[in-house]
Amino acid sequence: MLPPPVERALITLGEHLYIARKRRKQTLSSFADRMQVSVPTLRKMERGDPTVSISVYAMALWLIGRVQFLAEIANPVSDEMALLLELRNLSTQQKGTSR
Structure with missing residues (x-):
């Protein structure tokens, strides 16, 4: 069973592709x-x-001229959660070394 947000995203993507085809x-x-x-x-x-x-x-x-967006979905440059985790880890490391 998929998490509801994943299920909704797939359904929405499918609907959008249906509309694009039509x-x-x-x-x-x-x-x-x-x-x-x-x-x-x-x-x-x-x-x-x-x-x-x-x-x-x-x-x-x-086929609908939008494949370029596929590669950007998980672009690490746009991964704000990973950046926040890295900053938190750096902050924790800095506190540990400043003693």
């Missing part, structure tokens, strides 16, 4: 062919099914 007036069959997947797999992706491979999502993003 706005481009692509049928399920033609879009699936371009993605090199089956129509059932495309349907699953559009429903946010967690069993669909990330490569399927990546291909859909590429």
Whole structure:
């Protein structure tokens, strides 16, 4: 079972990809062919099914001209939580060495 925020994010991504396909007036069959997947797999992706491979999502993003955002999702430069943890560790280390 997925945590609710993960489940919601996949469902939202699937809905967004569905809308992108419809706005481009692509049928399920033609879009699936371009993605090199089956129509059932495309349907699953559009429903946010967690069993669909990330490569399927990546291909859909590429077809709608948005694949560049995939690489930025976990960019360490934007990882504020890791930065806060590093700063906390440095602060703790500094307190320990100043005695």
